[in-house]
Amino acid sequence: MSTTPTDVPRTDRKPRPRLLHGLNWLVVRQHRASMIAVLAMIVLGSIWIVHYRGQMHDLLTAAGWPDKPLAAGEVYPPGYDYAVNALSVLPVVLAVFVGAPLISADQENGTAQLVTTQSVSRRRWLTSKLFWSYLLVIVCATVISAFFTWWWKPYHDLMPHQWFDGPVFDNTGPMLPAFCLFLTAAGITIGLLVRRVLMSMVVTFVFAVAVETVWSPLRQFLGSPRMTSYPLDAEAPSKLDNTWELDRWISDSDGRLFGWGHCTTKMPTEAAHDACIKENGIVDNVVKYLGYDQMSAMQWTGAGFLLLATVALTAFTLWRASRRPL
Template sequence: MSTLTSIGNASSGSAPSDAGRDRALRLRGVTWLVWRQHRAAYWTLLIGGVVATAVIVYQRQGLVTYLEGYGYPGDLKEGWEHQAPTMALLRAVSVPLNYLPVLIGVFIGAPLLAADLENGTAKLVSTQSTSRVRWLTTKLGVTALIVGVSTAAVAAAFTWWWSPAKSSNFFLHWADKEVFDNSGPMLTALSLFTLFGGVAIGMLLRRMLLSMVVTMGFAVVVQVVWAYSRMSLANSVTITTRDGMQSPQPEMPDAAYEVDTSYLTSSGDLLGQSTCQSLSEKATEACAAKKSIVGWSVEYIPVSQMASMQWLGASILLALTAAVAAFIVLRGRKRVV
């Protein structure tokens, strides 16, 4: 292993100070080997992250310039949503970002160990002086670092781009996956979880193509489960009226996410909106009196809870990621070839 990772040699003719400086600027040991082996994927992530971040930052400036004509950063005048030139682009960019965790899991996570196990590289590494644990932790650590840095930069830029229009539901609502999963810590947390899930699948199946297919299914299941559980992280707020079922529904704050709207009875029970519908006016009043309907109940989640929901969800995903990483290292310590 030392012959693979040595930097420079005595015949190079470099001065001792130059050689020392050269060593300081280069990766060495297992880190150099991991980078060398996966440099194409790493450079793709890094360059892609830089380009995406630059494009988003540029588009954000265009959005702000447009909104300044409607009163930004204060309250925006009515009608700005119908002519905003970059809002449609915001949605166009957000949709492919939702697939980024899936792509990372399939094309980086699954082959990370499966390819080495299939082609025998893992067996070769195990014959060197480097321990299996160091080899595994270096692979996982370097890959996680690059994925984390790249996705965090893109997510931060996307959050910054979307924030001036966060009070509007016209193009993108904060509770939609196109915003919620691509902003704050969520893009990074989802990417790391699918990454390590793909690595674990590759370690168990030991075949690269099969691991990529199974990881695809795993990543899709993660996205579906997360979509159904995302809003359960909030503490919903309920507002009610007691002016009868013919009274207007209570108004929610701007950009609030509506959980449920129901009729409220005198006993505090909730009835669905289909209750007493499709009846004549007299029959509707009789039905309301019979069921003791006194008003409306609206349950919602304010946009102010978005950040806390994201950090709670990211904490859960990162805890699961740490558990998967521990499983990979413990299993690899006993048997990886």
């Protein structure tokens, strides 16, 4: 039987080029389900924000804004509550479902031992996994945060939450990516130490909720407080609009401070109150506050602390993995 040219195998066909090779391809393929889920979450979340921002714009236009002044919350933004709730739990979700199982799953099913018996070192294998998980988290949090900031910032005077409230401060600018990175790094470290997927997810969830609870009262320390005073019987000056009031006093002409209730809580009648004011020479209100113009600097300061903590957790994870068997 003669051999025709079509029967001869072709040797000049080049293999299809791949964007990823070797260990990176293996890591992405291993975690493709979680990556697809997060990417889908990015797309759906972005579409959600764009849709409801458009609805809010239409409602404000119909109400006559900006020519007609509106009070905060007078036109309640549709979908806003769902958006801020979803953004508030996003760092926890990423920590529990991306961070915690990243290493603990490989430890529990033996993949870690198998991989590290090959030509790949433990540190190189772990570095690749950390790189792709952090990249996924950064892309997700940055895109969603950018869309939410785009929604909130032009209408911040009309929104139900003020700039210093957690649903806004922690979900706009650099804060959301920094929070997501930190809690994901914490989940990875917890998974490395616990070595069991379900238990590491539970511990990570508890840790993440505790961090978000503790973070709330610490937010005010990210900025440098300002002080201002104005006459006792006068209206508050406009510069105190949209500020975060930290404390308030009353003072005499020499600047000596008294507690806000000094002449109120102890005085049974209005005449006694007026007598207390005159006796102590009280003439001014004194306010300690943080201004809206400090928001960006405060966010970058907070993000800096969270990123430093992320670096520390990552360094510990790499050190631990290189020193002890997985």
